[in-house]
Amino acid sequence: MSDAGLRSATADAGDAGFADFFALLKPRVMTLVVFTAFVGLYAAPVSVHPLVGFAAILFIAVGGGASGALNMWWDSDIDRVMRRTRARPIPTGRITEAEAFGFGMALAGFAVILLWLATNALAAALLAFTIFFYVVIYSMWLKRSTPQNIVIGGAAGAFPPMIGWAAATGSIGIEAVLMFALIFMWTPPHFWALALFMKSDYDDAGVPMLTVTHGRRVTRTHILVYTVLLAGLALGAGFTALGGPIYLTVAVVLNALFLRGAWAIWRRDETAAEADGYRVEKRFFRDSLFYLFAHFGAIALDTAAAPFWGGVW
Known part of the structure; x- marks a missing residue:
């Protein structure tokens, strides 16, 4: 229509x-x-x-x-x-x-x-x-x-x-700045993954997303680089006043999985990606939503459990 x-x-x-x-x-x-x-x-x-x-x-x-x-x-x-x-x-x-x-x-x-x-x-x-x-x-x-x-x-x-x-x-406080930085660094790989399988939309609308101006190959490299930087930030935050044992555990596991997903995206050939309907890119995009919710959920759980950690953490 x-x-x-x-x-x-x-x-x-x-x-x-x-x-x-x-x-x-x-x-x-x-x-x-x-x-x-x-x-x-x-x-x-x-x-x-x-x-x-x-x-x-x-x-x-x-x-x-x-x-x-x-x-x-x-x-x-x-x-x-x-x-x-x-x-x-x-x-x-x-x-x-x-x-x-x-x-x-x-x-x-x-x-x-x-x-x-x-x-x-x-x-x-x-x-x-x-x-x-x-x-x-x-x-x-x-x-x-x-x-x-x-x-x-x-x-x-x-x-x-x-x-x-x-x-x-x-x-x-510094903790607020770290939470800001966590979302700020998460945003580019999250949206660039979406742009990989929605590129024609941005082309049609004339929006200069990275996939439109520099192509999917460059976008895949940017996703990997930003995910590496994000993982470093997320893990580092676990050793500040913002972190705790729950957060650090979640950060280690999820960032290892997120890095693996970004690596898989970087290695993808465009022909293969298009042939399977950008399955890997769509999964990375969905996982990125869980990634952020899980990290912030872990911060809340560590805050709730702080009286039990006492001086241990």
Whole structure:
């Protein structure tokens, strides 16, 4: 079906419903935002009242959703072209660009102001900067201008644990910086693996992903290099105040597996990869999601178990 036909078929169903506006928030991405922000808040060396903690995570989630809505507003033209995104609410005509913009801006203001009232000015400022970075720096500038879009733009997704930490402490500690760095270094291999098997989408939309500007062979090398750097960072963090026996065990096992996956991707011949439907690349992409959740889950478990370790760790 053509884009026009797709929009017409869906628009006839009536006005946008709750599910359409919820889809604007990118709920799958929000899950990662909520979880890493929670770990940042929970791992902080300051006790936070449960209601304050709940409010902080809620407003960080709303801010993340606002970023998603504003990203969809700006990227609606390329979303109509890419197979992966053409079923989103704006390309299908269920929500107009103006509605998405207004919705996103309202949520952004709501989230920043209420996070400030519930916690402190630093956490609110970090949330405001994160929204600005994702929408303006990444979506409006980097995404369409440089193959380093996902490298620099990855900072936007790395801020939530730092915001959670700041909400609890009113400051930014080295542990918060390490959590930021873990997500920042994880983002490029995660998205480049996706780009390997979705290259035609970025070609069609004119987005200068590394696969488009430099080819799949170079992208495979970049995935391997960044995975090696990520593994070094992740393992090193296990020997800081952020780590613990659970985290270090998880980091050793998962980084060994992740490195093996990156090596397998690097060795792949394009003809063979295309013949089997990019099976190895898709598995690496899926595993990368578990990788990040497992590392942050281990940080939370070590924090919970800290009284039992005593002076042992």
